[in-house]
Amino acid sequence: xxxxxxxxxxxxxxxxxxxxxxxxxxxxxxxxxxxxxxxxxxxxxxxxxxxxxxxxxxxxxxxxxxxxxxxxxxxxxxxxxxxxxxxxxxxxxxxxxxxxxxxxxxxxxxxxxxxxxxxxxxxxxxxxxxxxxxxxxxxxxxxxxxxxxxxxxxxxxxxxxxxxxxxxxxxxxxxxxxxxxxxxxxxxxxxxxxxxxxxxxxxxxxxxxxxxxxxxxxxxxxxxxxxxxxxxxxxxxxxxxxxxxxxxxxxxxxxxxxxxxxxxxxxxxxxxxxxxxxxxxxxxxxxxxxxxxxxxxxxxxxxxxxxxxxxxxxxxxxxxxxxxxxxxxxxxxxxxxxxxxxxxxxxxxxxxxxxxxxxxxxxxxxxxxxxxxxxxxxxx
Numbered sequence: 001x002x003x004x005x006x007x008x009x010x011x012x013x014x015x016x017x018x019x020x021x022x023x024x025x026x027x028x029x030x031x032x033x034x035x036x037x038x039x040x041x042x043x044x045x046x047x048x049x050x051x052x053x054x055x056x057x058x059x060x061x062x063x064x065x066x067x068x069x070x071x072x073x074x075x076x077x078x079x080x081x082x083x084x085x086x087x088x089x090x091x092x093x094x095x096x097x098x099x100x101x102x103x104x105x106x107x108x109x110x111x112x113x114x115x116x117x118x119x120x121x122x123x124x125x126x127x128x129x130x131x132x133x134x135x136x137x138x139x140x141x142x143x144x145x146x147x148x149x150x151x152x153x154x155x156x157x158x159x160x161x162x163x164x165x166x167x168x169x170x171x172x173x174x175x176x177x178x179x180x181x182x183x184x185x186x187x188x189x190x191x192x193x194x195x196x197x198x199x200x201x202x203x204x205x206x207x208x209x210x211x212x213x214x215x216x217x218x219x220x221x222x223x224x225x226x227x228x229x230x231x232x233x234x235x236x237x238x239x240x241x242x243x244x245x246x247x248x249x250x251x252x253x254x255x256x257x258x259x260x261x262x263x264x265x266x267x268x269x270x271x272x273x274x275x276x277x278x279x280x281x282x283x284x285x286x287x288x289x290x291x292x293x294x295x296x297x298x299x300x301x302x303x304x305x306x307x308x309x310x311x312x313x314x315x316x317x318x319x320x321x322x323x324x325x326x327x328x329x330x331x332x333x334x335x336x337x338x339x340x341x342x343x344x345x346x347x348x349x350x351x352x353x354x355x356x357x358x359x360x361x362x363x364x365x366x367x368x369x370x371x372x373x374x375x376x377x378x379x380x
Contacts, residue, residue, distance in 0.1 A: 002080040004350060010074030013067070020063035024056065062368040067362045077357060080349035087147040090117070090138060093125055094153035095123035095175045103151060103175055108182070113138075113150075114134035131158035135339070139166040140346040150339075151175045157331040167346070172338040190322050191219035196238040203260070203301035206309050207236055213315035231255045231292075235321045237263055252290025258322060259296040267296065283308060284321060295321065301325060 005011070044267030086360070089110045091100040097120055104110045110120040113134050118125065128134065136149065142148060149171040192211050194204050204222045221229075228250050229235060235255060237247060240262030251257045259265065268287040274295060275284035283306065297298035299306040308314055 002337065004078055004080060006076035006078050006242070006350065007353070008075055010076065011071055012069035013074050016067050016071070017064055020060060020067065024050060024060050052149070055348075057373045061370060063102060063335055066361065066364050066368055068225050069357065069364060071362065073354060073357050078354045079353065080350050083142050085145040087149065088138075088142065089149045089151065090135070090153040091120060091175075092131060092150070093128070095151050097174070098122070099175050100151050103173065104149070124156065128158050131156065132160045132161075132162065132164060135164060136164075136166065139168065139343075141167075144168070144345055147171070149173065152334040152337075154334055156333055156334045156337055159330060159332050159337060164337065165343045166339045166341060167343045169341040171338055172334075174334050187323070189214035189219065189227075190319060191233040192221075192236055192322075193233045194220075194222035194236040196222065196224055197228060197240060198224045200240075204236055206301065207316070207318075210315040210318045214319055215336060228255075239263065248289070251292040251294050254291040256293045256322060256324075257295070258284075261297045263296060265294070267294070275317060277308060290318065 016110070043357065057264055068284070088102045089100075089108050090113050091097075091104075092113045099112060101108075105373050111117040112120060112125050113131055114125040114128055115134070115137060117134075117141060139148065144167070146168075147170075148166075148168060148259065151173050152175065154174055154176065192207055194207050196204055199234060201222070201224070202260040207220075208222065211218035219233075224241070226244060226246070228246065230255050235247070235250070237243065237256040237257055240260065241264055243263050243265040247257065267285065268289055271285050271287040273282040273284075275282070277283055284295050284297055286293060297306075301309065303310050308317070311317075323329045
């Protein structure tokens with residue numbers, strides 16, 4: 001271990017050591033002369049030269065020690081290299097705890113890959129969404145010479161798309177026996193709420209057909225007017241003219257709106273092309289608006305102006321357009337996801353000793369108070 005001071009200027013407080021020295025010099029025990037009759041016939045002797053003398057050495061030493069410790073506390077003492085280099089073993093959620101303990105041994109330091117890296121017990125934690133990040137964190141916080149073993153199930157969940165590259169060569173072991181987690185349910189098809197102008201419902205049939213293609217029980221409703229649906233529903237606004245402020249606020253609060261070509265709205269500055277035809281012309285443009293998204297067709301919704309309405313992939317393209325971005329893949333075959341070594345090591349943070357020093361200061365202060373207030377010190 002290497003001791004160091006994080007704030008060495010705090011040692012300037014050592015100048016306060018002069019204070020208890022001055023106090024003990026000024027308040028030392030005084031000798032009061034007592035005259036008696038026989039002394040009057042003796043000649044006065046020369047007064048000896050006064051000496052620098054301290055009384056109550058133990059109390060003075062405690063006070064000096066207390067000030068020195070306070071100065072050291074201000075300097076923030078710490079040590080580097082306090083971590084041991086004994087082997088560590090991590091187990092990913094999905095690994096059977098009994099199988100992991102059998103592989104690691106009864107005395108091994110075995111921990112889950114979970115926030116805080118809890119010790120292995122009988123219950124496995126749920127698979128976190130950041131297994132890759134937790135592995136990188138644990139590797140970065142280990143001393144360079146500490147061996148690391150990671151036990152994983154055949155399919156590892158909670159990983160990101162970036163390959164694992166660690167600071168050391170590790171042992172990557174696949175452990176069977178855990179109960180495989182159930183696959184996530186497929187995403188639900190979008191719900192559409194179409195709002196159109198009276199006697200202008202011709203485009204509605206294209207969206208109704210798309211919703212029917214997405215699911216056997218389509219979530220679709222259409223009506224004329226300006227009633228707004230629930231925020232989880234995609235609003236298809238086909239009413240020409242200025243878009244009401246209520247619609248803009250609905251989108252800004254987290255809604256998704258797809259506007260017809262005749263809708264008049266100030267599109268955000270970040271608007272980009274979201275759907276192009278075969279020649280590269282924009283069919284739909286859009287951008288984030290507040291916490292939601294706003295999109296707009298650039299052509300009239302009729303086959304003569306937009307032949308894509310009759311294409312077989314119209315329903316699929318529309319679903320990609322209005323659906324929330326899909327989350328990235330979060331699982332991988334463990335045999336192909338083994339980490340590689342070669343990442344630059346991270347400097348380990350020093351371990352501060354302030355808490356331990358604070359306890360020592362408290363004990364010294366208590367001893368100083370007991371010694372300073374003892375009864376016989378004031379005995380006449």
